[in-house]
Amino acid sequence: MAELLFWPALIAYGEAAVAYFGDARHPGQAGRLAIWGVRVGWLVQTALLAVQAARSDGFPWSTWATSLNLFVWLVVGAYLIWGCRPRYRLLGLAVLPLAVVLFALARVGGGTGAGSHSQYSNLFLVLHVGLVLAAFAGFTLAAALSALYLWQERRLKRHEASILRLRAPALARLDELTGRTIAVALPALTLGIAVGIARLRKDGGGFDALMAVTVLTWVVYGGYLAFRHLAGWRGRRAAYLVLAGFVLVVVARLALPVTHFAA
């Protein structure tokens, strides 16, 4: 059943990704199709996750691939909060292709089938994996907002004559939303890391590369918020810092996780 739900969700996300490109060229009908693609895809993926949860006798997203599946769902869900507004549809150009690739990767890794079972307690996994993944989803969205900020800023700096034909959200709004998203995601990451450290102290275990990168990610985004509130960091520099932090999120999500999940 879970396997059957994967394909409609992937097709809907794929349709949305293609429609967003169409919307960027000719705003209008394609944008509406894209939004419906995202909504349908997200609902089908929700059903997929529900089936995984029903079939599992514990926390079903404890492996690298299953957690990637959950991560995609969180990213798209967070995107849906703003993505339905016409000006934020451009954000879909960054979010949906990423969602399609990660979702397909989750499938290749076996993360869209029946839920897995871990040796760890459900409460620990819900808190640790759930919070860290939610934080990473927030950082992904913040990175997409920052990318949109840099693109829009470059258009203003280049005096692009077409700037009013394909309208993006205002720079100030993008900057503010990025700050708010990180302000929500960082406490989630902090709590997720704290739960992980507490388990390490209780049950023992080594400090692996994924933990190091996750802590580094925390430092970068913590630094972002500190610079923002104390030194008034705004604009281009702040956007680059958010993207730098996102590189660490990508490394944490895709490059390093296998050893950590195997632990």
Add this chain to the structure above:
Amino acid sequence: MSVVLVGISHHQAPIELRERAALDLSRAAELAARLAGEQGEAVCLSTCNRTELYLADESGEQAEGRAEAALLALEEELGPALYRLRDEAVALHLFRVAAGLDSMVPGEGEILGQVRGAHDAGATGPILDRLFRQALHAGKKVRAQTAIGESPASVSSAAAALAEQVFGDLRGRSILVVGAGKVGQLAVRNLVSRGATIAFIANRRVDRAAEIARRFGGEAIPLERIDEELERADVVLSSTSASGWILTRAQVERALPARKGRSLFLIDLAVPRDLDPEIHGLDGCYLYDIDDLEAVVAETLAGRRKEADHAEAIVAAEADRFREWHASLDVVPAIASLRARAEEIRATELRRAKLTDSERRAAESVTAAVLNKLLHLPTIRMKEAAAAADGVLYADAVRHLFGLEEER
């Protein structure tokens, strides 16, 4: 019943002629009432780009003559600039006008209100009422289904739209106005209409700045104080006639630390320019001069023209609908006569028949159903024929075949 249009517009009549034929709403209403007379219909649409008279009358020639005479009475020299349209062409023209497709700036929105005003002030009957209602519908539909009216069409509105691209909502954003020229005032008006507030007006002559401050608000300051106020402004709008830079990169750079990362949008409407172009290279500073703004306007106008193709298709479909409705008016009397005759025969025959009450009720129901079914297809076919311009022939044939001549 013919529909006639006689008018002048910006296409052929220069402003000197148009202004002599321009009518305010009350004079337009008077003229429409006079032209409509006892049984006709008339609407006068007068804007800065056009004065047009729309008439519906039994005789198209006579209506055209009356409209032409009325316009020539306003200004004798209008003659060569007058255009005349009839029936279907009138509908297409008015729908294009209402959609902003016939305006100097394609898609301008003001015209829709002017068409509505003309309709309200006109002496309308069933034909012009339908024509103007459908024109308003076409105008709204074009604006809803295309992006023809979305982009700014002037330098001052482009400047305000760009400021919104930086700050979003302009409410609470403060403007530092440098210079007291008329060009700058237009841009100021646009920014203020979107919620921005004028904080300072700097000018060499402070008394002149004070005069503008009285009109728009803000504090009048001498040019020397610009450096101090740069820290607080979100938008700088400059339009002086000075020959050198009013604001240099170094001046803005000094103000940046105190701004704590807040963006600064600078609009330079002066020629020669007031603001050092190097300012644009500073982080968080966006400087647009008159050429940059004109390029944005040209691009948005090109976008409007592109949207115009889509809008033309919408307008043409609406004009077709009106043509079909108008043509169907030719066969409506024949259809009405045919149905009346059939109903009369049915009623007469039912009266003659000796039936009980229940039998009469059943017979009335059955005969009414037969009649409706029998006349349904001829009615549809006649309306279709009317839409294809054969309506009058079919109507005559029906009158002849069913002996309806005497009811014409």
